[in-house]
Amino acid sequence: MAGNVQEFTDATWQSEVLDSDVPVVVDFWAPWCGPCRMLAPTIEKLAGEYTGRVKIGKMDTDQNSNTPSGLGISSIPTVVFFQGGKEVGRLVGVNPEAKFKATLAEMGVS
Template sequence: MAGSVKEFTDANWKSEVLDSTIPVVVDFWAPWCGPCRNLAPTIEKLAGEFEGKVKIGKLNTDENQDTPGSLRISAIPTVLVFQQGKEVDRLVGVNPEGKFKAALAKLGVS
């Protein structure tokens, strides 16, 4: 993963996402998914911009199937926003950077 983008897996999901003390943005993606590749630069930019304030990462749905299944992820890319271990926002498809920033602003992150 590039720069400050974390790699989330079924194995580290609880420690990295659910137990995080700061908000977490998770991009559910797969290598074969064209729209996922289109979204990647936005995710990387946000990770750099919000480093230290928000944990931003990606979870490969091909390699990790338990977590997406338990969260009812039915299409990719899907981006979930978590705060204090709870899902607080869900953005499906390729969304503009401003939509992600608005989701974070609702949590008081700017």
């Protein structure tokens, strides 16, 4: 993954996302997905801006099927926001950077 963007897997889900002491943003994507590739620069930019305050990463839905199916991810890209191990927000499709920042602000992240 590029820069500050982490890679999450089914194996690391519990420790990296659910047990995280900071908010976590997860971009569910796949390499063949055009809209996912369109969203990637926004995710990378946010990861750089929120370093140390929010953990931002991606999960390849082709390589990891348990977690996405358990969360009811039915289309990609889907970005899910977690705080205290619980889902607190979800954005489906390609969304503008401002929408991500608004969701993070609602979570108390500035």
